[in-house]
Amino acid sequence: xxxxxxxxxxxxxxxxxxxxxxxxxxxxxxxxxxxxxxxxxxxxxxxxxxxxxxxxxxxxxxxxxxxxxxxxxxxxxxxxxxxxxxxxxxxxxxxxxxxxxxxxxxx
Amino acid sequence: xxxxxxxxxxxxxxxxxxxxxxxxxxxxxxxxxxxxxxxxxxxxxxxxxxxxxxxxxxxxxxxxxxxxxxxxxxxxxxxxxxxxxxxxxxxxxxxxxxxxxxxxxxxxxxxxxxxxx
Numbered sequence: 001x002x003x004x005x006x007x008x009x010x011x012x013x014x015x016x017x018x019x020x021x022x023x024x025x026x027x028x029x030x031x032x033x034x035x036x037x038x039x040x041x042x043x044x045x046x047x048x049x050x051x052x053x054x055x056x057x058x059x060x061x062x063x064x065x066x067x068x069x070x071x072x073x074x075x076x077x078x079x080x081x082x083x084x085x086x087x088x089x090x091x092x093x094x095x096x097x098x099x100x101x102x103x104x105x106x107x
Numbered sequence: 108x109x110x111x112x113x114x115x116x117x118x119x120x121x122x123x124x125x126x127x128x129x130x131x132x133x134x135x136x137x138x139x140x141x142x143x144x145x146x147x148x149x150x151x152x153x154x155x156x157x158x159x160x161x162x163x164x165x166x167x168x169x170x171x172x173x174x175x176x177x178x179x180x181x182x183x184x185x186x187x188x189x190x191x192x193x194x195x196x197x198x199x200x201x202x203x204x205x206x207x208x209x210x211x212x213x214x215x216x217x218x219x220x221x222x223x224x
Contacts, residue, residue: 043214091209095168096154
């Protein structure tokens with residue numbers, strides 16, 4: 001199975017900050033990488049697919065980059081609604097696997 | 108608008124069975140692969156199963172292989188997950204998700220399964 005490692009596991013930021021979350025795959029996954037946002041008690045929401053493509057309806061403040069084994073999600077100008085947990089997920093191989101999550105908290 | 112609505116969760120005894128359903132609307136259900144993903148409250152996401160658009164091919168995670176079966180009824184726009192021999196560790200929120208290729212682009216709100224005697 002492909003292991004997905006996210007860092008940090010949590011971070012504190014202020015409204016208006018720009019934050020970056022990293023995700024590393026245990027083997028080359030090309031750009032078969034997605035990012036999700038999850039708020040407490042809610043289902044995950046797709047933000048990014050194919051490492052850098054924005055899901056329809058998602059604001060451009062979210063951006064993704066990377067290929068191979070190293071990927072990043074950047075969120076610019078954090079707003080109160082952006083404080084949530086973010087997950088990466090590879091879909092290069094089955095079983096599909098997720099990173100452990102990064103909780104973005106208000107400082 | 109794409110909508111996925113799960114149902115069928117609840118409390119079941121260890122060793123028992125449960126069938127989850129996911130009713131889809133707002134898109135051509137029969138054209139998409141569908142998946143089940145679960146999440147223990149407070150923990151991460153775990154992929155469980157996938158079914159092709161016509162139901163001809165399925166895949167399951169090793170943790171549920173032989174106990175869980177994914178299926179679909181395209182005439183009813185409904186996805187199922189039959190869960191047998193349930194264990195304490197199967198307690199989780201179960202999500203159905205639509206796959207565009209293998210990208211999980213839309214998710215239902217989830218249904219909670221509790222396993223306890």
